[in-house]
Amino acid sequence: MNRTSRTAITMAAGALALGLLVPSTASARSIEGYSADVAGAAVEALTAERGIxxxxxxxxxxxxxxxxxxxTKLADALGAEQAGSYLDADGLPVVNVVTExxxxxxxxxxATAxxxxxxxxxxxxARAQLAAVQGATHTSIGLDPVANQVVLTIADEADDAVAARLTATAARLGDAVRVDNVTGGMHKAIYNGEAITGGGSRCSAGFNTNRDGQDYIVDAGHCTAAVAEWNVGPSEGASFPGDDYGLIRNDTGSAPGEVTLWDGSTQPISSAADATVGQQICKSGSTTQLTCGVVQAVGVTVNYAEGAVHELVQTSAAVNSGDSGGCLFAGSVGLGITSGMGGGSSYFQPVVEALDAYGVSLN
Known part of the structure; x- marks a missing residue:
């Protein structure tokens, strides 16, 4: 592999898009932390969705x-007096509270209370009662802080008897639970093909990181659990199911701290944080390249056929097979690693948890 192709691989941070988004005229405006292309794509997605x-x-x-x-700071400080937080339509903070x-x-x-x-x-x-129902493959359970509800999502591919038990449990819990029925199923986003490849499988390269002078790629655990040797280096860690993060040793000699945008430009990543409901995000991946959307939920449990994965971020950004491992980000802030998709939503492993688990730092 030549250095150019290696760089293209290691700069890839994946996750998803239905084709490359063309930057709008707004991309010329300076938005701190955003490359021109990402600003343009994010603005285009927002204007199309909201008509603003x-x-x-x-x-x-x-x-x-x-x-x-x-x-996040306010919610942490309030402890039991809070019930989640999110960003409103203007991107401003709202904190749910239970006392005056x-x-x-x-x-x-x-902030707004x-x-x-x-x-x-x-x-x-309420969520724990739903999670106790066995055999709930092709379902997910998350929290909607805007509605102050638990959201139970049941896909068409879920077992009918299990779906009936879940629905009955939700009914007993009243309006604390909302049931959403969606088409298809919940699937991890791995595929056969190119990008980072090994063992006949394809994933997308995730965030470039380092530890003690050695470069690593933080990727999806279902990728590194399935493949021992990639075309960029060997897998050295995997947590899946339960979590969905893994570690690949990057032996290519190229590990820039940037996300490829699939048009020759990149988005520098300078920090990592946890996602917030209502946050506008983008992601990049080897199948669908660059798309943008919004964080719909955090702390979501997704029941894949291989087992449950907890504390995922749910977004509206499109993903498809082969995007697994790619990066979720908001400007220069890294947020997550592509895990899977289902019912029109995409799911991401929080990147901060993965960085902490392996003791690595972003490049």
């Missing part, structure tokens, strides 16, 4: 990183 102006979409991208950090005192604290910090009827503990108890 390029300027309004750009402003959402400018404020959302600070908003997500504020929402907590609402005052949120307001004093410059939303008084809700169900606490985080109550939602978690």
């Amino acid at each position: 102006t390029d300027a309004a979409a750009s402003e959402i991208l400018r404020v959302q990183e600070a908003s997500a950090a504020k929402a 005192a907590a609402a005052d604290k949120v307001a004093d910090a410059g 939303k008084l809700v009827s169900r606490s985080a503990d109550q939602l978690e108890a």
Whole structure:
């Protein structure tokens, strides 16, 4: 393999798009942390979805990183007084609270407080009852902080008897649970073909990282569990199911801290963080290249045929087979690793957890 092809592989950070998005005129505007192409793609996705102006979409991208950090900090500080957080339509932080005192604290910090009827503990108890139903392949369970509900998603490929048990359990829990029925099934996004290849399988290269002077690629665990030797180096770690992260030793000599955008340009990645509901995101992958969307849910359990994977990020960004392992990001902030898809949504392993598990740092 020549150095040019190696670079294309190791810069790949995958996840998904129905073709390459052409940057809009708004990409010329400066949005801190965003390359011109990613800004253009994200603005285009926002304007198409919401019918807002390029300027309004750009402003959402400018404020959302600070908003997500504020929402997380406030929720952590409030403890049992909060019931989740998210970004509103303008990219500003909203924190669900269960007491007036907590609402005052949120307001004093410059964020919006939303008084809700169900606490985080109550939602978690409802989710636990749904998770206790056995054999729930092709389903997922997540939290919708905007609606203050648990969301049970049942795909067509789920077993009818199991689906009936889940639906009955949800009915007993009342309006604490919303049931969404979707087409298809829940599948990990691995495929045969090119990109990073090994053992007849194809995945997408994830985030380039390092530890003690050695380069590694943090990728999907279902990829590294299935393939021992890739065309970029050997698999050295895998956690799947349960989690969906893995580690590949990168022996190519090329490991830039950038995501390929499939048109000769790249998006530098300078930090990692956890995703927030309502956050505008993009991802890149070897099958569908670059697309953008929004974070729909976090902390989602997805029941693949191989077993349950927990604490995933659910987004509207398109993914397809071969995109596994690719990167989810918001500008220069890395958020996740492509895990799978189902019912029109895509699922990502949080990257911060993977970095911590292997003791590696972003390049």
